[in-house]
Amino acid sequence: xxxxxxxNEAMARGLYEAGCTVVSSYPGTPSTEITEFAxxxxxxxxxxxxxEKVAMETAFGASLAGRRSFCGMKHVGLNVAADPLFTISYTxxxxxxxxxxxxxxxxxxxxxxxDSRHYARAAKVPMLEPADSAEALQFTKLAYEISEKFDTxxxxxxxxxxxxxxxxxxxxxxxxxxxxxxxxxxxxxxxxPGNAKLRHPVVEERLEALRAxxxxxxxxxxxxxxxxxxxxxxxxxxxxxxxxxxxxxYPVLKLGMAYPMPDKLLKDFAATxxxxxxxxxxxxxxxxxxxxxxxxxxGKDYFSxxxxxxxxxxxxxLGLPTxxxxxxxxxxxxxxxxxxAGCPHRGLFYTLAKQKxxxxxxxxxxxxxxxxxxxxxxxxxxxxASISGLHGxxxxxxxxxGKAVAVIGDSTFMHSGMTGLVNIAYNASNSTVIILDNSITxxxxxxxxxxxxxxxxxxxxSKVDLEALCKxxxxxxxxxxxxxxxxxxxxxIKEEVAAEEASVIISRRPCAxxxxxxxxxxxxxxxxxxxxxxxxxxxxxxxxxxxDGKAAIDNTLCTGCGVCEQLCAFGALQASKxx
Amino acid sequence: xxxxxxxxxxxGGQGSxxxxxxxxxxxxxxxxxxxxxxxxxxxxxxxSVVTYVRFGDKVYSPIIDKGEADxxxxxxxxxxxxxxxxxxxGGKIVTNTQQINPMPVITGAxxxxxxxxxxxxxxxxxxxxxxxxxxxxxxxxxxxxxxxLLGRLxxxxxxxxxxxxxxxxxxVPPKFLELNRRAFALGRES
Numbered sequence: 001x002x003x004x005x006x007x008n009e010a011m012a013r014g015l016y017e018a019g020c021t022v023v024s025s026y027p028g029t030p031s032t033e034i035t036e037f038a039x040x041x042x043x044x045x046x047x048x049x050x051x052e053k054v055a056m057e058t059a060f061g062a063s064l065a066g067r068r069s070f071c072g073m074k075h076v077g078l079n080v081a082a083d084p085l086f087t088i089s090y091t092x093x094x095x096x097x098x099x100x101x102x103x104x105x106x107x108x109x110x111x112x113x114x115d116s117r118h119y120a121r122a123a124k125v126p127m128l129e130p131a132d133s134a135e136a137l138q139f140t141k142l143a144y145e146i147s148e149k150f151d152t153x154x155x156x157x158x159x160x161x162x163x164x165x166x167x168x169x170x171x172x173x174x175x176x177x178x179x180x181x182x183x184x185x186x187x188x189x190x191x192x193p194g195n196a197k198l199r200h201p202v203v204e205e206r207l208e209a210l211r212a213x214x215x216x217x218x219x220x221x222x223x224x225x226x227x228x229x230x231x232x233x234x235x236x237x238x239x240x241x242x243x244x245x246x247x248x249x250y251p252v253l254k255l256g257m258a259y260p261m262p263d264k265l266l267k268d269f270a271a272t273x274x275x276x277x278x279x280x281x282x283x284x285x286x287x288x289x290x291x292x293x294x295x296x297x298x299g300k301d302y303f304s305x306x307x308x309x310x311x312x313x314x315x316x317x318l319g320l321p322t323x324x325x326x327x328x329x330x331x332x333x334x335x336x337x338x339x340x341a342g343c344p345h346r347g348l349f350y351t352l353a354k355q356k357x358x359x360x361x362x363x364x365x366x367x368x369x370x371x372x373x374x375x376x377x378x379x380x381x382x383x384x385a386s387i388s389g390l391h392g393x394x395x396x397x398x399x400x401x402g403k404a405v406a407v408i409g410d411s412t413f414m415h416s417g418m419t420g421l422v423n424i425a426y427n428a429s430n431s432t433v434i435i436l437d438n439s440i441t442x443x444x445x446x447x448x449x450x451x452x453x454x455x456x457x458x459x460x461x462s463k464v465d466l467e468a469l470c471k472x473x474x475x476x477x478x479x480x481x482x483x484x485x486x487x488x489x490x491x492x493i494k495e496e497v498a499a500e501e502a503s504v505i506i507s508r509r510p511c512a513x514x515x516x517x518x519x520x521x522x523x524x525x526x527x528x529x530x531x532x533x534x535x536x537x538x539x540x541x542x543x544x545x546x547x548d549g550k551a552a553i554d555n556t557l558c559t560g561c562g563v564c565e566q567l568c569a570f571g572a573l574q575a576s577k578x579x
Numbered sequence: 580x581x582x583x584x585x586x587x588x589x590x591g592g593q594g595s596x597x598x599x600x601x602x603x604x605x606x607x608x609x610x611x612x613x614x615x616x617x618x619x620x621x622x623x624x625x626x627s628v629v630t631y632v633r634f635g636d637k638v639y640s641p642i643i644d645k646g647e648a649d650x651x652x653x654x655x656x657x658x659x660x661x662x663x664x665x666x667x668x669g670g671k672i673v674t675n676t677q678q679i680n681p682m683p684v685i686t687g688a689x690x691x692x693x694x695x696x697x698x699x700x701x702x703x704x705x706x707x708x709x710x711x712x713x714x715x716x717x718x719x720x721x722x723x724x725x726x727x728l729l730g731r732l733x734x735x736x737x738x739x740x741x742x743x744x745x746x747x748x749x750x751v752p753p754k755f756l757e758l759n760r761r762a763f764a765l766g767r768e769s
Contacts, residue, residue, distance in 0.1 A: 004603045004613060029619055108618060132614075164614040165604060165641035171620075235640065244640040312644040324645035325666040326702045332661045333689035335681035337591065337626035343766065365624060373686050445619065537686060542625055545685050 005372045007162040010133035013169065014140025019043060020098075022062035024055040024518030026415065027444040028074030029109035030163040031102035035072045036447075039456050042374075043174065048447055048456045051383070051415040052077035053097045056099060060153075063097040064189065067182035068144055070548035072100040075116045076382060076499055080416070082119065085153070090199040091189050092151035092206075094505045095180045096144035102158040105281050106308040109443070111363065111382065114308070115282035116157050119260035124203050127155040127258040128208050128219055129381025131239045133167040139219060139256065150206055150213070157258060159281065161237040161308070174349045178312060210261045219256030222269060225249055230318070233266065233286055233297075237309070238279045244311040245320060261289050270295045277302075277318070281309050339368045341543040342512030342519065342559030344438055347483040348407075349376040350539050350563070351490050356360050357497065360393060362386035362412050365442040369407070375538045377407070384408070384416030387433050390419060405432045411441035411449040414464065418473070425474030426503050432496045432503045435466060436483075439510040446514065470504040477503035484509060486566045512559050520560025521576035525551050529572035536564040536569030536573060580611075582635030584643045585732070588662050589654030590679050591618075591628045594725040597750060598652065599630040601729060605738060605746035606634040627658060627681075652732050654724065655679050656708070660695045663704060672704060673732050675711040675724060685749040707731065714765040723762035726751075730766020740767075 005013065011034045015023065023046040025035040039046035049055035052073040062069035073081060078101045084456045085099065101119075104110040120127035128143055130136040136158070143154040187195045216218065225231070226249050233253045234242050242252060251270045255261065270276045270290070276485060278287045278299040287299035302317045303309060339346050349369035352359050353376040361367055361377035362385065370377035379389060390406035408417045413435050424431045441447040448454040453463035470478045477499055481492045487508070496503040510517050522543075530550045537544060542563055543557035551572060565573045585602065587595045599615050606613045606753040611634040619630045645664045653659035653674035666672060678698070683689040692698075696708045710729065715724040726747065735741050741761065751759045 002607075004615070006617075032619075161641045164617050164619055166613070166617075167638075167641070168607075168613060240639040240641060277732050310642060310644045311640045312646075322644070322646060323668065325664045325668065325670070326650075326704060327664045328660055328698055328702060330660070330692045330695070330696075330698055331689075332657060332692065333592065333681050333683045335625075335627035335657070335661075336683075337624040338682050340592075340624060368624065371682070371686070443624075534687075540682060540686065542680075542682065542685065545680050546687070571611060 002168045002170050002228045004166045005133045006033060006164060006166050007130070007133045007136045007158060008033035008164070009037045010136040010169045011140050011156070011158070012041075013171055014043045014137040015070050015098075016044060017172050017174050018141045018144045019068055019174060020057065020144070021067040021176070022069040023047070023072070023432035024049045024058035026050070026052045026077055027441055027447040028077050028102070030104055030160045031072050031074045031077070031100060031140045031331045031445045032447065033163070034100050035456070038070070041545065043176070046456055048163055048449060050450055052081040056081040056088070059097055059099070060084060060088050063093040063095050064182060066095050066182050068096045068177065070098045070100060074110065075101060075103045075114050076112065077101070078111065078116055078119055080383070085119065085125070086123045087191050088153050090191055090196055090203055093147055093153055094182060095177070096147035097153045098140065098143050098147065099153055099155045100158065101155060101162070101281070102163045104160050106160065108160055109446040111380065113282060115285060116155075116333065117285045118283070120155055122544070124207050125152050125155055126150070127157055128466045129157045129163055129236045129256055129258040131236050131254070131256070131377075132162060132165070134169045136162060137169050137171070137254065142219065146213070150210055152206055159236055162177060168402050207260060214257050214260050214262040215264050217257050218302065220262055220265060221254045221256065222265070223248070223252045223254065224246050225251035228273045230275045230277055231269060232277045232279055233269065233290065235286065236281065238281050241309055241311045241314045242279050245318065252276060258285070261286065263293055266290055267293060267297065279303060279309070279314060337368060338371070338373060338540065338542050339365065340512055341541055341557040342561045344370060344483045344507070344509035345436055346374070346539050346541065347486050347563045348434065348436065348489055349374045351486060351493055352376045352405065352407070354490070355493060356403070358393070358399045360386045360389040360404065360406045362406070362408040362417070364409040364412055364436075366407060366409055366436050371540070373538055383412050384420055387417050387420030388423060390431050390433065391424050391427070391429045394431050399483065402430055405434055405493070405497065407434045407436055409442070410435060410437040410439065410451040410466070411447070413466075414450045416561045418469070421470065421475065421504070422473050428502070430501060432505065434507055437506050437508045440514060442511050446511070466506055475502050475504050477501060478506070479503070480506045480508055482509055483507045484561050484563055486563065494551070520562070522555040522558035522560055523553050523562070523565060523573050524576055525553055526572045526574060529570045531572070533569070535567045535569065539563060539567065541571060582633055583675060584648045584667070585632040585652060586643050586648045586662060586665055587632065587652045588658040589628060590658065591624055591626050593654040594722065595630050595654060598725045598729055599632050601746050601750040602632045604749050605742060608742065608745060609738065612638045614638045614641045627661060629662065642697045650732060650735060652728055654728065656695055657681065657691065659706070660692070660699065661721055663699060663702070666704060669704070672699065672706045673728065673737060674706065674708050675728060676708050676763060677710070677712045692742070693700040695736050696713045708726050709769065711766065714769060718762035718765050719758040723759055727766035728763040730763040731769070733767050
């Protein structure tokens with residue numbers, strides 16, 4: 001029976017039906033739900049790894065052991081896992097192995113807009129690209145067959161609009177293949193130069209075989225059209241936009257296999273149409289390949305490599321009319337994402353801004369500490385870069401009196417912050433690192449991590465002792481603060497920044513959205529005491545606003561955290577007495 | 580049937596995902612092709628969020644573009660005004676009159692515009708603006724505002740009350756079923 005599934009859920013269903021047994025991933029929007037849904041099948045062992053490299057190597061190990069495996073990540077996660085990817089391409093697999101990667105064109109929740117298709121070409125591994133949930137399921141099952149037939153890891157590339165769109169799928173039963181017995185094969189699996197030199201030709205031969213396969217794979221589909229004036233080569237959601245706009249008017253070659261591409265099919269298709277148009281999101285990946293085949297076409301000269309495409313963009317570029325609705329004359333204020341009311345990061349960032357520190361930030365909800373009115377962050381690059389960036393900043397004496405710190409979340413610290421801290425200790429920079437320990441991976445929607453004491457399935461797990469870890473790394477000054485206590489935060493940060501050696505401050509309080517976190521009753525405002533000084537507005541709390549010149553609290557949002565109360569010099573913000 | 584488009588807009592955390600889930604179940608039960616696109620991740624943190632719900636004989640694009648929405652269902656007034664360009668000529672906006680200040684308004688960098696409903700009407704937009712929050716509270720919980728809004732939206736469709744009721748039953752926990760039924764009826768009949 002047909003059912004409605006998110007693209008990510010359909011991919012998890014595909015893993016289940018194909019008999020996948022081991023899943024290891026690191027959460028990242030828009031890829032997270034693949035692994036969360038996979039974890040709901042008791043037949044699948046699923047885990048959160050500390051980072052994507054660990055996840056991919058775990059999936060490799062499971063493949064080596066003879067079981068179908070999977071690792072999932074967002075596009076930037078594949079950068080972290082690129083090291084194993086390029087060499088697993090050489091070793092090949094034992095049982096099938098899939099790497100799921102989700103791009104984020106439009107940067108709904110990402111720091112860049114990279115096009116992961118380049119990885120397939122660079123690592124010489126096949127990549128499939130589903131365009132809806134049904135294909136996410138089918139392609140996942142097919143990917144295991146390709147993986148085993150051609151002895152290669154297979155990348156399945158999702159994007160936000162496939163990963164986070166629901167559409168209809170037809171689920172089937174699980175078929176679990178018998179495990180492939182592990183055999184010791186040093187020349188295949190030990191990638192030292194002598195062996196790797198023998199494997200590289202195997203990779204090139206495999207690529208030739210995959211090129212031949214691409215000509216006939218069911219992933220690629222030539223759809224006939226009524227007019228041969230234009231022929232469109234497209235992929236992924238761009239295909240959906242093209243069909244939305246053109247219906248069956250023009251022939252369409254939909255490439256479900258992003259790499260390698262079918263040279264003959266491309267040429268044959270081009271030969272039947274007057275004008276060849278390539279509609280693809282982000283880079284001109286298909287376009288470059290077609291041009292290398294000598295095909296003339298319209299591509300990135302019409303369709304921008306920046307941001308997402310849409311049906312209107314496609315229509316406009318094909319010269320078809322669009323009819324936008326009415327735009328109001330009144331300017332509508334933007335509504336950017338904000339730190340939640342009661343967010344434990346707020347008090348900490350308020351303190352950093354107050355002390356005018358240079359703050360090297362990291363990836364997580366707390367990146368929102370960068371936006372007004374807090375405006376407390378100076379730079380954000382990638383997972384873990386806060387700590388290593390601060391080390392370099394301090395070695396170059398970037399801040400007067402060493403007044404610079406790094407801030408990083410608990411999960412991000414486990415992901416790739418630890419190694420930076422080792423560098424600080426080992427190469428002795430007088431740096432202060434603040435770990436924002438909110439006991440969860442917040443931004444991606446509350447995933448467990450090695451510091452929370454629970455695993456992906458919600459069972460109790462080994463819990464990293466952050467204080468002991470930092471000390472073991474060689475940091476002698478490790479302090480813990482409660483970010484709701486502004487006075488304590490202020491004092492401890494001042495002391496640690498002034499100290500003549502490296503230090504770690506752990507700002508510890510669970511995310512206010514966690515179900516087990518008990519909120520206090522909302523604060524109330526003594527309007528007579530309020531002097532309208534707006535000191536309480538400096539923390540950017542969505543629960544506080546000014547009404548008729550006085551501070552006002554939104555009772556539906558306020559968690560009673562009391563941070564604003566500490567900012568009011570006139571005692572106008574008060575904890576509820578009944579609390 | 581030509582594809583119908585419903586945009587659900589609001590502020591992250593207001594419960595628009597339940598509304599889209601319920602609509603998906605309803606259209607599935609009627610045998611339509613469906614696509615529902617959601618927003619996850621950072622934008623959910625109190626930001627402006629939009630969900631696209633499309634159904635028809637064959638639905639290709641997962642998103643709704645400017646000038647395409649048959650209905651905009653809005654949980655918050657400013658958000659209704661933000662997305663008017665997406666409304667199809669002859670389309671309708673069903674909006675809660677609740678106002679939630681965005682951060683630029685809270686910090687004083689911008690003003691929450693006044694007279695938005697009147698301005699939309701003056702621009703020729705068919706707007707049904709009502710206090711869904713009060714009706715939700717009347718039904719028993721402020722959280723049922725999404726179901727009140729769906730009740731109001733249901734007037735624009737030919738589906739029977741029984742079809743809607745089955746979709747509600749499949750989408751909410753049993754202990755909140757009666758509350759949500761009340762909320763739906765209040766939205767539909769108000």
